[in-house]
Amino acid sequence: xxxxxxxxxxxxxxxxxxxxxxxxxxxxxxxxxxxxxxxxxxxxxxxxxxxxxxxxxxxxxxxxxxxxxxxxxxxxxxxxxxxxxxxxxxxxxxxxxxxxxxxxxxxxxxxxxxxxxxxxxxxxxxxxxxxxxxxxxxxxxxxxxxxxxxxxxxxxxxxxxxxxxxxxxxxxxxxxxxxxxxxxxxxxxxxxxxxxxxxxxxxxxxxxxxxxxxxxxxxxxxxxxxxxxxxxxxxxxxxxxxxxxxxxxxxxxxxxxxxxxxxxxxxxxxxxxxxxxxxxxxxxxxxxxxxxxxxxxxxxxxxxxxxxxxxxxxxxxxxxxxxxxxxxxxxxxxxxxxxxxxxxxxxxxxxxxxxxxxxxxxxxxxxxxxxxxxxxxxxxxxxxxxxxxxxxxxxxxxxxxxxxxxxxxxxxxxxxxxxxxxxxxxxxxxxxxxxxxxxxxx
Amino acid sequence: xxxxxxxxxxxxxxxxxxxxxxxxxxxxxxxxxxxxxxxxxxxxxxxxxxxxxxxxxxxxxxxxxxxxxxxxxxxxxxxxxxxxxxxxxxxxxxxxxxxxxxxxxxxxxxxxxxxxxxxxxxxxxxxxxxxxxxxxxxxxxxxxxxxxxxxxxxxxxxxxxxxxxxxxxxxxxxxxxxxxxxxxxxxxxxxxxxxxxxxxxxxxxxxxxxxxxxxxxxxxxxxxxxxxxxxxxxxxxxxxxxxxxxxxxxxxxxxxxxxxxxxxxxxxxxxxxxxxxxxxxxxxxxxxxxxxxxxxxxxxxxxxxxxxxxxxxxxxxxxxxxxxxxxxxxxxxxxxxxxxxxxxxxxxxxxxxxxxxxxxxxx
Ligand code: SF4
Ligand code: SF4
Numbered sequence: 001x002x003x004x005x006x007x008x009x010x011x012x013x014x015x016x017x018x019x020x021x022x023x024x025x026x027x028x029x030x031x032x033x034x035x036x037x038x039x040x041x042x043x044x045x046x047x048x049x050x051x052x053x054x055x056x057x058x059x060x061x062x063x064x065x066x067x068x069x070x071x072x073x074x075x076x077x078x079x080x081x082x083x084x085x086x087x088x089x090x091x092x093x094x095x096x097x098x099x100x101x102x103x104x105x106x107x108x109x110x111x112x113x114x115x116x117x118x119x120x121x122x123x124x125x126x127x128x129x130x131x132x133x134x135x136x137x138x139x140x141x142x143x144x145x146x147x148x149x150x151x152x153x154x155x156x157x158x159x160x161x162x163x164x165x166x167x168x169x170x171x172x173x174x175x176x177x178x179x180x181x182x183x184x185x186x187x188x189x190x191x192x193x194x195x196x197x198x199x200x201x202x203x204x205x206x207x208x209x210x211x212x213x214x215x216x217x218x219x220x221x222x223x224x225x226x227x228x229x230x231x232x233x234x235x236x237x238x239x240x241x242x243x244x245x246x247x248x249x250x251x252x253x254x255x256x257x258x259x260x261x262x263x264x265x266x267x268x269x270x271x272x273x274x275x276x277x278x279x280x281x282x283x284x285x286x287x288x289x290x291x292x293x294x295x296x297x298x299x300x301x302x303x304x305x306x307x308x309x310x311x312x313x314x315x316x317x318x319x320x321x322x323x324x325x326x327x328x329x330x331x332x333x334x335x336x337x338x339x340x341x342x343x344x345x346x347x348x349x350x351x352x353x354x355x356x357x358x359x360x361x362x363x364x365x366x367x368x369x370x371x372x373x374x375x376x377x378x379x380x381x382x383x384x385x386x387x388x389x390x391x392x393x394x395x396x397x398x399x400x401x402x403x404x405x406x407x408x409x410x411x412x413x414x415x416x417x418x419x420x421x422x423x424x425x426x427x428x429x430x431x432x433x434x435x436x437x438x439x440x441x442x
Numbered sequence: 443x444x445x446x447x448x449x450x451x452x453x454x455x456x457x458x459x460x461x462x463x464x465x466x467x468x469x470x471x472x473x474x475x476x477x478x479x480x481x482x483x484x485x486x487x488x489x490x491x492x493x494x495x496x497x498x499x500x501x502x503x504x505x506x507x508x509x510x511x512x513x514x515x516x517x518x519x520x521x522x523x524x525x526x527x528x529x530x531x532x533x534x535x536x537x538x539x540x541x542x543x544x545x546x547x548x549x550x551x552x553x554x555x556x557x558x559x560x561x562x563x564x565x566x567x568x569x570x571x572x573x574x575x576x577x578x579x580x581x582x583x584x585x586x587x588x589x590x591x592x593x594x595x596x597x598x599x600x601x602x603x604x605x606x607x608x609x610x611x612x613x614x615x616x617x618x619x620x621x622x623x624x625x626x627x628x629x630x631x632x633x634x635x636x637x638x639x640x641x642x643x644x645x646x647x648x649x650x651x652x653x654x655x656x657x658x659x660x661x662x663x664x665x666x667x668x669x670x671x672x673x674x675x676x677x678x679x680x681x682x683x684x685x686x687x688x689x690x691x692x693x694x695x696x697x698x699x700x701x702x703x704x705x706x707x708x709x710x711x712x713x714x715x716x717x718x719x720x721x722x723x724x725x726x727x728x729x730x731x732x733x734x735x736x737x738x739x740x741x742x743x744x745x746x747x748x749x750x751x752x753x754x755x756x757x758x759x760x761x762x763x764x765x766x767x768x769x770x771x772x773x774x775x776x777x778x779x780x781x782x783x784x785x786x787x788x789x790x791x792x793x794x795x796x797x798x799x800x801x802x803x804x805x
Contacts, residue, residue, distance in 0.1 A: 119765030123508070123756050155564065159538050162564055162727055163762035170730040170766050178727065180570070182561040182577070183541050185548055191576035192561070198569040361542065362549030386508045389758075393542030396504050397550035 005069035013070075017062040025055045040310075042317035044288055046252060049276040056268060057101075057258050067091035067146040072211050075168060077161045078261050079331075080154035081179060081352045083227055083344060084204050086265040087220040088211040093146060094262040095164075099127035102134065103306030103418040104255070105141045112419055114139070126387040126418035128164040135171060148174055150210045152203070156181040156358040158390040175210065177203045181353045185360050188353055196349040223265040224344040231336030233273035234260045238333050240280045241324045242375055245289025246297065247280045250323035251313040252290075254304040260332045295320030296439050299371055301327050301364075301398070302383035302391045303417035308425075315429065319436040325375040327367055331356050361394030365401055372408060379409040379439050386416045409442060411435040448650045450635045451643070453488065457527050460486045460640070466589075469528035469555075471516055471543065472670075473536045473694050473725055474562055476578055476713040477641065482593040482601040483585045485530060489637040490516045491695055494673045494785040497522060504546055505539075510756040511785035512670065513539045517546075520553060530588060534560045536725040537759050556588050564727030566718055574714035582710070598709040606703040606716070608641035611648035613700045616690070620744075621655040626688045627678040633696055634672075663801050664689035666737065666746035666776075669753045669760065671695040676789050677752065684798050685805070690744035692737055693752075698723045724759040733763060734770045741776055748804040749778040750797070754785065777804055 028051045031037045038046040067073045074090040076082050082092055102108045103126075111133030112126060118136055120129055134140045151174060153165035162178065169176040179199050182192040208214050234257070240247055248256075256276065259269040283289075298316070300323045305312065316323065338354055340347035356364055368380065380402055382395045395412060402410040413431060416422035451459075457467055468485035480487045492515040500521035501514045519525060531553060533544035547557040560581055563570035586592035593601070612633060615622070619629055632651060636644050663686045672678055672693060681688060691697040701720050704712030722728035722736045737749060749771055753760045768778045779800040781793055 119768065121761040121764075124758050124761050128762070159541070159564075159725075160758055160762075163724060163759055166724075166727075166730055167762055167766060178565055180564045180727070182563075182573070183535060183545075185545055185559045189580060191573060191580070195563070195569055195573035195576075198572075199567075202567065202569065360545040360549050362545070365549070384506055386506075389509060389542060390538040393505055393509060393539065394546060394550075396506070397546060400503075401550070 002069070009066045009070040012066050013059075013063055018059065021055050021058045021062070024058070025051050028054070040314060040317075042314045043249070043291060047248065047256070047276060047279050047283075049272065049279050050252070050256060052272055052275065053256050053259060056263060056272060060263060061142040063091060064093055064142070064146050065144045067093075072149045073146045074150040074152055074207075075148040075165075076152040077154050077157060077165070079157045079352065079355050079357070080152050081200060081348045082152070083223045083265055083348065084200070084215055084220060085150075085152065085207055087223045088207055088213065088215055090150065090207070090211065091146065092262065093148070095131040095168075096127050097258060097262045098134070098140065098142070098145065099130040099418055100258075100304075100306050102130045102141060104309065106307055106420075107139075107141050108307065108418040109420055111137065111139060122419075122421075124387075125158075125160050125164070126416055126422075128160065128167075130418055132164075132167060135168070148172055150174055150207060151176040152179065153177070154179040154181060154352060156352055156355045158357060158388070160390070175206055177206055179203060179352070181358055183358055184353065184363075188350070192353065193349050196353055197345060200345060200348060220344055221341045224339060224348070225341035226267055226270055227265045228336050228339035228341060230260055230264055230266075230269045230273055231332060231339070233270065233277055235333035235336055237273060237277050237280060238325070238329060239374075240277070240284060243284050244297075244376070245287070245291070245294035246322050246324045246375075247283040247289060249290040249313060250300050250326040250329060251304070251309050253326065253329040254306075254309060257329050257332060290322045291317045291320055293320050294322050296378045296436075297322055297324045297376060299323070299325050299327075299368060299375070299377050299380040300383065301368065301380065301395065302385050303328055303388055305383065305415045305423060306418055307420050308423065308428075311425075312432075315432055316436075319440070321436060321439070323381070324377060325371045327356055327364065327371070330367070330371070357390050361397065364394060365398045368398065368402065369406065372402075372406065377408070378442070379411070379435070381411050381413055381435070383417075384412050384414050386414070386422045387419065388417065409435065409438055448632065448647050450631060450647060451639065453638050456638055456643075457486070457488060461527065466529040467527055468530045468532055469520075469525045470532045471534065471540060472512060473534065473723070474699065474717050474720065475532055475534045475560055476581075476717070478598070478601040478605040478713060479578060479582060479585070480532070481605070481641065482598050483589050483591075485585075486638075486640055487532075488528070489695075490519065490525070491637070491671045492516060492673055492785045493519060493524075496524070496786070498786060504551065505542070508756055509539050509542070510754045512754055512757075513543050515785050517543060517551075521551075525553075525555070528555055530585075531555050531557045532560065533557065535562055537757070539756075558584055562717065562726060571711070571714050571718050574718060575708070575710040578710045578713050595709055599707075599712075602704065602709060602712055602716075604641045606701075608636065608645045608648075609701045609716075610703070611645045611652070612636055614652060615648050616697060616700065618652060618655050620658045620661070620689065622651055623654055623656065624651070625678075626682055627675060629688075630672050630675065630678050630696070637695070662687035663748075663805055664744060664746045665801075666690050666692065666741050666744065666749045668692040668737065668749055668751045669694070670757060671754070672752065673785055674783070674789060680789060680794065680797065684794075684801050686797075686801050689746045690740040692721070692733075692740060694723060694725065697721060697740070724763055730763050730766045730770075734767055734774075737767070737771060738774055738776070746776075748800060749776055750800070751778060751780045753780065753782050755782045
C-alpha cells in the first residue's frame, strides 16, 4: 500500500468529505425543519430520513472517487450477487445506479450523445449509453468514477448487461466474471441452480485472486446477513403502503432505493432503513399521506422516468392520485426472504435467479395482481420503456389481462427511463389526463 | 428452386413430403439449437428467421415496435397461420427479445402447438458445457412427453453423426465457395436450405454442388458479410451488381453455425460440445476480442477487403460490439460498413448508395 495515497484517501474521504457531507445534512435538516425541503403545493414534504439517504449516497460516490488509491474496485450489475465481493472489501460501483443518477441530474442525454458519437446506437439501453459516455468522456456529475479491477455481470436482469460488460471488459482490459442465471420460463430447475452455484464458486476464486486475499467465511455470512436485513426492512417499508393514505410514494421509493441496490451488505444501509421505517410508521400514526387527499391508488410497472420524477408525481398528485406500489422497487424487497446467511452459497444461487426480470411474463402479471390486491389499487401505469426490452416485452398482454380479466384500468405509457429524447411531455400529459378522467369516472 | 448447379427443394414442398412420410415438423426460432435431438424424435426442424415482409399487425398487439423485426415477423407469421404445418415450436434463448417471445407464447398467446424453450449458456466454461448438456437432457424429456416415445442412446448418436456430416459439408461449401459455379444468391439459397432440409438431403445437395467445384474464379471485390441473416435476399443480388462478392460470412444464420463435430460418447455432452465450440457469436457471450480475431482470420482466408455489418434494427447483441469491432478492424486495415435493416423494408436507395461508395473505397 502506498502510504501517501492512503493518507490522502483518509483525509479526503473520512475527514474532509465526511465533514462536508455531515454539514450539508445539518443544513438540509434545518431546511426541512422550516418546511422548505422539496416544497410542493401538491405533495407532502419528503421524509426527513431522505436527507440521510443523500448523505450515504454522497459518501458512497466520494469513496468511489478515491477508491483506486485505497483498494480494489469492482463494477457490478444491479442484480448481481455481490456479497462475496463486499466480504473481500471491494469497492462496488453500480453503473446502472450511476446511470440513474445521471438521468435524475439531467446529465444522461449529454453522456448518451458522447457514446453515440463513438458509434453506440441510440437503440441500445440508455443506461448503457449514459455510462459508456461517462467512461469515454470522463464526465460525470459525481466528479470521478474509479476504474475497475474486476467486472461482475449477472444476467438475472437482462442479457443486455452481458453485452455492455463485454464492452467494459474490452475497454478496461480487466477480468469479467459472468454469472449466467438461466431464465425461468416456467420453473427453476435443479440443474440451473447447480449451474449458478458452480459459477459462484468459480467467481470467488477469480475475485480472491484479484483481491489478493482469501474470502473469510465469517465475513461472507455477515455481509449476507446485512443484505438480508436491509432487504427485509425495504420490504417492510414498501408494505407500509398498504395503509390508506399511503405514507411514501413510489416516486420517493425510486430515490430512496439507491442504498438497497448499491450499498447492500453494509450496516449503515440497515440502520438507514430501520430509521426510515420508524419515520414512515410515525406518518401512518399521524395520518400523513403522500398527497393531502388520496383518491386514487396506482401501480407503476417498469423503471422510473428518471428525469421527470417530480413532474409525474405532481401531475398525478393534482388528481389525488398516488403511485403506491411498483414491481421495480419490489424487486429488491423480494430478495430478503430468499437469503440464508447460514448457507450463503446455496441461498445465493436461488436468490439471484429469482428477480422478477428473470421470470416469465406471466409471473410478472401474477406479481402485479398480488400487488393490486394487497395494496388495494385502482389502476396501473405500465411504463413501456424503449430502452428496456426485458421489462417491457409482455406489458401489452399484461395490460390486456388486467383490463379484461381484472376489470382494472391500465395505461401503457411510452417513454424511456434515461433518454429524454424518447419522451414527449405533451403526449404523456394527454394520456395521463385521459387516464385520470377514466379513473375518476369509474 | 434451381441454382446454377443444383435443384433445391422449396420449403413447403419439403415440409409436405416430410409429413407425408409420417414425420413431424418443429418450427424453430433463431439461433442455436440441437437439430439432431429434434430429428431423433422424428421432427424435422424448419427455422423461422423472420420471415421478411409479413403483415405485422398481429404481432403489434403483443410486442412493442422497438423490438426487432425477426421477433415481430416471426410472431406475426405464427399468428397469421404461417406455422400451421408445425407440430411443435422451439424458441431457443438468444437475447432479451427472443426470451420475451418464448415467454409470451407460453404465458399469453398459447399457440396450438406445444412451445418448448431452451436456455443457452453464455460462456465456454466447463460449467457451461455441463449445464447445456443437462438443459438438452431436459429438452429430451419434454420431447419424450409430447411424442410419447423416445430415442435410445444409439439412435441419438446416429442422429448426431448425421448432422455432423451435414455440418461438415456445410463447412466445406463455405470454404469452397470461390470454386463453385454459384452466384452469391444461389450460394446462400443452397446453404440456407440447411434451415429446413433433412441433414441427409442437404449433405447430398452439398456433395452435388461440391462435385462441380472448379478453379478459383475472380468475381468482384471480396467482402465479408457479418450480422444476423442475409435478408432481404435482394442484397445478394445488389452486392454483385455493384461489383462486390461475398467471400465469407459471419452471419448468425450461416457462418456462426458451422458447428464442429463433438468428441464425447455421451450424446448430450456431444450435442452441447457442438454448440459451445461453434464460432464466436455475441448471443452466446463471445468476447469482442474473440470476434475480432475471428473476423480477421475469415478475411485473411477469404481475401475479403472489407466487412459489411448487415444488422437487424434494434438488435442489441450486435449493436454493442460494433464500435470496438469496427475500430479494431480499421486499425488492422479492414474497413467496414454498417447497414441496418428492418426485414419488412425493401432495400433502400440510401443503402444502395452507401454500399456502392463503400465498394468504390475498398476497390
Ligand atoms: S434498463 Fe433494462 S436493458 Fe438496461 S440494464 Fe437495466 S434491465 Fe438491462
Ligand atoms: S435480431 Fe438480434 S435482437 Fe432480434 S432476435 Fe436476433 S439476436 Fe435477438
